[in-house]
Amino acid sequence: MQAFEHVDAMTAREAVQLLATDPQARAIAGGTDLIPEMRLGVRCPDRLVNLKTIRDASGIQELDGYVQIGALTPLSDVAQHPLIQSKFPCLVQAILDAASPQIRNLATLGGNLCQDSRCWYFRGPFHCWLKGGTYCNAEHGDNRHQAIFGGGPCFTVHPSDPATALLALRARLGVIGLDGERNLSIAQFFVLPHDNHRSLNCLQPGEVLNRIDLPWPASGERAIFLKAMDRAAFSFALASIACVLKLEGERINSARVVLGGVAPIPWRANACERALIGQTLNDKTIKQAADLATRGARPLAMNGYKLPLVRALVERALDQLAS
Ligand SMILES: Cc1cc2nc3c(=O)[nH]c(=O)nc-3n(C[C@H](O)[C@H](O)[C@H](O)COP(=O)(O)OP(=O)(O)OC[C@H]3O[C@@H](n4cnc5c(N)ncnc54)[C@H](O)[C@@H]3O)c2cc1C
CATH class of the missing domain: 3.30.390.50 (CO dehydrogenase flavoprotein, C-terminal domain)
Structure with missing residues (x-):
């Protein structure tokens, strides 16, 4: 693993500054996706910006007409919260079906939505399209787990289970960048890879996912x-x-x-x-x-x-x- 600097961010704005001033820097939350990637050499950041130290970035609160979940909230906390259990059992089920209890204790909801592809060509020693190569190795390779919809130029599938539930539940997201905070629907957040957009979401370099808002379920x-x-x-x-x-x-x-x-x-x-x-x-x-x-x-x-x-x-x- 390449040597890297580790910096604790105290606010989301500080995290954005630290990320924006170094193109090789990456945000780290629970680290359950990023650290294995660094071990494999898939990601080689020279600076890790720790988001877990950001004040108020974790937690669940009831607001007027919706529930707000801090992006740094561990998956297990989301699944165990009484409000989420009573109002959004389908999100609880999606979380409980993801990974293992140990991973869910560390992994955050924000990290889960931002996690990288699990395609074996992306994680393996291949210069696949998503990593900057010229073609998708999976298209004519071992593609038993790959996409049947929306594929090309990349045929990966999105690995997040909570993302599937959150899209059905009409979640809205808050993203912080150098120009302040922007609000977007979760449908806007996930973007098909295309042209030179070699990512599964719309985050710009330096941007940090800050919160996930869930509108109350309608009656019926x-x-x-x-x-x-x-x-x-x-x-x-x-x-x-x-x-x-x-x-x-x-x-x-x-x-x-x-x-x-x-x-x-x-x-x-x-x-x-x-x-x-x-x-x-x-x-x-x-x-x-x-x-x-x-x-x-x-x-x-x-x-x-x-x-x-x-x-x-x-x-x-x-x-x-x-x-
Ligand atoms: C063995 C195993 C099995 C798994 N099975 C499943 C499964 O069945 N279903 C499923 O949904 N997931 C599964 N996962 C994935 C797991 O849920 C993710 O690794 C985890 O949710 C990532 O969260 P994290 O906080 O650890 O993110 P990290 O590893 O810290 O970060 C992941 C990525 O997101 C970026 N990032 C993190 N937080 C933010 C933020 N707030 N703003 C901007 N960027 C951010 C990081 O820079 C990094 O690129 C599995 C993981 C493992 C290791």
């Missing part, structure tokens, strides 16, 4: 998160779904269906959502919506299994929301 809202893994626990998603339906009587008034593990960003299943709105949750509607969840998918040579897997997850999620 039901939500669920389900994840398919290649073993029962401690594994990234082969595919996942977060689904939030708002019902008025028997009828679905609004639907947000987000798929994880299938695209470089959490992926809205738009056709599936449209098929649900205005319908009642019966077997026919559920089957039609599940079939539409893979509309537009472009599987690679080894990941065609994700299509029936996604359809089965959508069907199971809707079945459970109906009962």
Whole structure:
């Protein structure tokens, strides 16, 4: 591992200054993603800016119409908080399905949303497109875990489970940079890699994710998160779904269906959502919506299994929301 300087930031603005004055510097929160990357030589920062020392950057508070989660709040604290448990059980489920209890004690929600690709070509000794190379090694390589939606020039999938739930829950984010704080929807935060944008989110160099805001669920809202893994626990998603339906009587008034593990960003299943709105949750509607969840998918040579897997997850999620 390359030698590096370690600096404790006391405020978010100080962190931004420390990051902005050194292009090779990186923010560190729990370190559960960054330290292994540094060991592998995937990231070689010359300065680590510790965000955990920032005052008030961690914690959960109830505000007018929403809950605010500091980006430095450990995943386990989020999952154990009574407010989150009572109002956002689908986020709790997404967190409990992520990593292991030990990692969740260290890992922060902000770090989870900013974590790097888990693609084996990105983590391995390959100069893949996302690391600055000219092509995606996975496109014609071992692509069994890669994207079926939104792929090219990079076919990684986004590794975060909480991100899938937070997109379905309409989270808003606060990001601090040299020009102050900007607010954005979580949909704006995640950006497909393209042209020279070799990242899975919209953070500019030096910017720090400061908070995650969750609007209160509307009355009649039901939500669920389900994840398919290649073993029962401690594994990234082969595919996942977060689904939030708002019902008025028997009828679905609004639907947000987000798929994880299938695209470089959490992926809205738009056709599936449209098929649900205005319908009642019966077997026919559920089957039609599940079939539409893979509309537009472009599987690679080894990941065609994700299509029936996604359809089965959508069907199971809707079945459970109906009962
Ligand atoms: C064995 C293993 C299994 C895992 N399984 C899962 C899983 O199933 N599902 C899942 O969702 N995750 C999984 N993870 C990922 C884990 O959740 C992440 O490593 C963790 O959430 C990252 O948070 P952290 O605070 O440790 O981030 P760090 O490692 O400190 O940082 C990660 C990245 O984000 C940047 N960063 C961190 N905080 C901020 C911020 N506030 N603003 C701007 N940039 C920031 C850092 O510069 C770095 O690039 C797994 C990890 C491991 C090691």
